[in-house]
Amino acid sequence: MVxxxxxxxxxxxxxxxxxxxxxRRKILPGLYHRFCAGQMPEDARIIGxxxxxxxxxxxxxxxxxxxxxxxxxxKREAERVKLFLERLHYxxxxxxxxxxxxxxxxxxxxxxxxxxxxxxxxxxxxxxxTRLHEHEIATPESRIVVEKPFGRDLESARALNKVLADSxxxxxxxxxxxxxxxxxxxxxxxVRFANVLFEPLWNAQYIDHVQITVSETVGVEGRGAYYxxxxxxxxxxxxxxxxxxxxxxxxxxxxxxxxxxxxxxxxVIRALDEVPTENIVRGQYxxxxxxxxxxxxxxxxxxxxxxxxxxxxxxxNWRWKGTPFYLRTGKRLRARMxxxxxxxxETPHSIFGEDAGSHANVLVIRLQxxxxxxxxxxxxxxxxxxxRLIDVPLDMTFADALGPEGEDVPDAYERLIxxxxxxxxxxxxxxxxxxxxxxxxxxxxxxxxxRGDRPTQxxxxxxxxxxxxxxxxxxxxxxxxxxx
Numbered sequence: 122m123v124x125x126x127x128x129x130x131x132x133x134x135x136x137x138x139x140x141x142x143x144x145r146r147k148i149l150p151g152l153y154h155r156f157c158a159g160q161m162p163e164d165a166r167i168i169g170x171x172x173x174x175x176x177x178x179x180x181x182x183x184x185x186x187x188x189x190x191x192x193x194x195x196k197r198e199a200e201r202v203k204l205f206l207e208r209l210h211y212x213x214x215x216x217x218x219x220x221x222x223x224x225x226x227x228x229x230x231x232x233x234x235x236x237x238x239x240x241x242x243x244x245x246x247x248x249x250x251t252r253l254h255e256h257e258i259a260t261p262e263s264r265i266v267v268e269k270p271f272g273r274d275l276e277s278a279r280a281l282n283k284v285l286a287d288s289x290x291x292x293x294x295x296x297x298x299x300x301x302x303x304x305x306x307x308x309x310x311x312v313r314f315a316n317v318l319f320e321p322l323w324n325a326q327y328i329d330h331v332q333i334t335v336s337e338t339v340g341v342e343g344r345g346a347y348y349x350x351x352x353x354x355x356x357x358x359x360x361x362x363x364x365x366x367x368x369x370x371x372x373x374x375x376x377x378x379x380x381x382x383x384x385x386x387x388x389v390i391r392a393l394d395e396v397p398t399e400n401i402v403r404g405q406y407x408x409x410x411x412x413x414x415x416x417x418x419x420x421x422x423x424x425x426x427x428x429x430x431x432x433x434x435x436x437x438n439w440r441w442k443g444t445p446f447y448l449r450t451g452k453r454l455r456a457r458m459x460x461x462x463x464x465x466x467e468t469p470h471s472i473f474g475e476d477a478g479s480h481a482n483v484l485v486i487r488l489q490x491x492x493x494x495x496x497x498x499x500x501x502x503x504x505x506x507x508x509r510l511i512d513v514p515l516d517m518t519f520a521d522a523l524g525p526e527g528e529d530v531p532d533a534y535e536r537l538i539x540x541x542x543x544x545x546x547x548x549x550x551x552x553x554x555x556x557x558x559x560x561x562x563x564x565x566x567x568x569x570x571x572r573g574d575r576p577t578q579x580x581x582x583x584x585x586x587x588x589x590x591x592x593x594x595x596x597x598x599x600x601x602x603x604x605x
Contacts, residue, residue: 129542131164131233135225137249138240139169139180139211143268145187147299148240151535153188156205157196158531160539168228170214170221180211216245222256235263236541243270247284254288264541266295269360270351271550274566275559282552295541296550300361300459301368302533302540305492307548309368309461310377312486312494319484320373322465325444329481329598332462333365335450335488336603339457340406340581341428345418353403353430357450359562363390364550365488366446369461370436379546383554390557394435396565403569404429404586405576406453412581415453427576428452431589433596447593447600453581455603459488462601473510480510485601 134152136144155161169180185206188197212228214221229235237253239246246267253259267285272278285294300306313320322328335357341348348356367386374381405428408414415428429451436446463484471479480499487493495514502509531539540548577586584590584603593600 126159128160128162129165129234129539131162132236132542133166133168133229133233134236134238134538134542135168135170135229136238136240137170137214137216137245138238140171140173140175140183141240143240144169145184146191147534148238148538149184150188150191151532151538153192153202153205154196154531155535155539156208157198157201161208164233165208166230167209168225169209169211170225172213172215174213175211177210181206181209184209216241216248216252219252222252222258226256226258229258231260234542234544235260236266236538237263238266238538240268243267243272243281246281250285250288259289261290262293263289264293264295264544265289266297266538266541268297270355271296271360271555272559273351273355275556275563278555278559282556286552291552292546294552295537295546296552296555297537298360298364298548298550299533299537300488301364301548302535302537303488303492304531304536305486305488305494306365306368308494309486312484314373324440325442327465328444329464329466330444330596331369331446331464332460332601333362333369333446333448334458334460334462334601334603335361336454336456336458337450337452338454338582340412340453341415341418343418346420348428349419349421349424349426352426353428353450353452354562354566358430358432358448359558360550362448362450363558365461366434366448369463370441370446372440377547379549380551382547383551387551387554387557388438389436390554390561392436392438392441393561394437396432396434398568400433400592401565401569402429402431402586402588402592403427403574403576404431404451404579404589406451406581407578409581412453425573425575429454429576429579429585429589431585431592433592445596447598449585449589449600451579451585455582455584456605457490458603460601461486461488464598480512483512 136148138144149167152161152167185202188202210228212221212224214225237249237259239249241249250265253263265285272281313323367389370389371385372388374385405415405426408417415426416422416424419426431447431449434446434448436442465482465484467479467481482499483497485495485497487495497512497514499510499512502511537548577588579586584600590600
């Protein structure tokens, strides 16, 4: 199979926060991979902008060291690294003042695609947007990329939307969620809407329930102060899991178009029911012999912030009424795993009798670590002795199915940055979508804060609190196991 790499138009990409961790760890290594794939045109340029006093030579040295650190040596070729670094420029900038903006204006070209990546804290989004506008650096076709968290509640999200809208139109704003750039997430849409096999069955008549799990083995080390103001609900559910839920549950859009797709996602969010207290489980990881507790990394020894949350969510529309969606995410769990599980109902009548047992099809979309799709079907167990049924997987692991080329599937940041340059907003959140998600999330957070609810302690390396298991057990269901 031959993959087609389509180069993008010439561009200037300015990375505000160009010396920061995200730029060094993800953005610039991702751009290097796109350069090596032949997707970056000859005259494309990348401009780092940050507070540090540095020249082009110093910046290239810094990013060269980052490439050494974050890209395997087998994918680093000295000559290609040299050519890539030659495309890098740097200018010091004062986000809250006027220092460096005249220099940046001279550096950014007006006759190519302009993209400005806000790889900084949300507190600086407004300052950067305003100065790009006031110094007449941005054009009506420029694009800005903003990282999460996009607000911490509905009020702050509205304020951020307003301050960006003062300088940029909605079609210029790219709110990035790297989960939507994953190959398997996009394949979810392909599986649903490019195969007649699934879409007729994709509803409450045939699907018993849906599980969405994002499990992490890491804790909050080094991020305790930030995480204590966020928690799993704000950090993961309101954005990542919400997006996965929307892509799973949305109606078929009329076409694969940014606004058509986002219109359907917005309808899902607006159809979400309020979540009763008994359908939410919050947890906080304790300490064990090898690892410290969440509290050890928090600035508040009495912190009530959750590092784990599980929820039963209902969608009140014709397609999904009666089919629950179970969401689960947490830190310090047994394994690093992200997946969407579509649990189909059992056949309405079995011709094989009670001895054959109960069987139902399961579709598993694996997002990490081994991206792929697994469809479990029921067959006869080989051998004599009657009709014994077993469930077996039809497994498509991308690395196996695509051969050597599957090893070079772009990561999420690579794909999304190239979509920005192309002007394709399909995989980015729209302002009204963000606000709708907060409108659903805020009452949940306000409820447990007003009641003073404490999260349940759970053991590191487990699947989370026992109450999360009961969330499904009381419905006669079971979580798909988090396997180490």
